[in-house]
Amino acid sequence: MNTVQLLYFARLRDVFGLHSETLTLPEGSAVADLIARLVARGGAFADELGGARVFRVAVNQEMARPDDPIPAGAEVAIFPPVTGG
Amino acid sequence: MARITIRVGPDDFDLGREYAALVADEADSGAVVAFVGRVRDLNLAQHVAVLELEHYPGMTEKALARIAADAAARWPLTAVTVVHRVGPLHPAEQIVLVLTASAHRHAAYDANAFIMDYLKTEAPFWKRESDGNTARWVDARDSDAEAMQRWLPDDAP
Numbered sequence A: 001m002n003t004v005q006l007l008y009f010a011r012l013r014d015v016f017g018l019h020s021e022t023l024t025l026p027e028g029s030a031v032a033d034l035i036a037r038l039v040a041r042g043g044a045f046a047d048e049l050g051g052a053r054v055f056r057v058a059v060n061q062e063m064a065r066p067d068d069p070i071p072a073g074a075e076v077a078i079f080p081p082v083t084g085g
Numbered sequence B: 001m002a003r004i005t006i007r008v009g010p011d012d013f014d015l016g017r018e019y020a021a022l023v024a025d026e027a028d029s030g031a032v033v034a035f036v037g038r039v040r041d042l043n044l045a046q047h048v049a050v051l052e053l054e055h056y057p058g059m060t061e062k063a064l065a066r067i068a069a070d071a072a073a074r075w076p077l078t079a080v081t082v083v084h085r086v087g088p089l090h091p092a093e094q095i096v097l098v099l100t101a102s103a104h105r106h107a108a109y110d111a112n113a114f115i116m117d118y119l120k121t122e123a124p125f126w127k128r129e130s131d132g133n134t135a136r137w138v139d140a141r142d143s144d145a146e147a148m149q150r151w152l153p154d155d156a157p
Helices: A010-016 A031-039 A043-049 B015-023 B059-074 B105-122 B142-149
Strands: A002-008 A020-025 A056-059 A062-064 A075-079 B003-009 B031-038 B050-055 B077-085 B087-089 B094-102 B125-130 B135-137
Touching (some): A031 A043, B003 B059, B031 B105, B050 B077, B059 B077, B059 B105, B105 B142
Parallel strands (some): B003 B077
Antiparallel strands (some): A002 A020, B125 B135
């Protein structure tokens, strides 16, 4: 099992009521596997990550795609589309 | 190699000082373009009293450095400065500064627009605006994604 640090930002942090958490994932898990696990919690996680709403995932501070692997000890951030500038 | 300066923080910036630092001790920059983004007092018909800028410390600086480096790889830039503020900002305050310097103006203009278009779609900043009573997160705009798309090759997916 791999331990990963999850971070939530902006509106997602507010609706989840959570800044960060630590999860253990099976070796070889991809971003999509992590998202499926969070969606299975139901509630706001299912609403935000399991439907038509758009969100972004960064693995070790690089934008990631659903099939990207999550290395052991990774920092994984989940956040809404960005609105800077 | 272009000299790239990236700064993210709560402090305001001074355009004149940043420009002077950008061109100090060098004469190969024949053209410098400056973009300053400011807080408007109206957005989507709502009066904005405070605009709160949140970011992802660490990733933000990396993303901005990557965008500036991509611009420098695409155009013959001599120097780039990107300053982005975070925290609570009020109408008429400055949010973002992009300076691009090159031997000639076209590269400086195009690279400046490229950096802003990518910053708005790739750099992890989020705006929350408040009218003084209620606060709401600002939604990403389709027009920003479209503005970034114009820099992609025509055969990109």
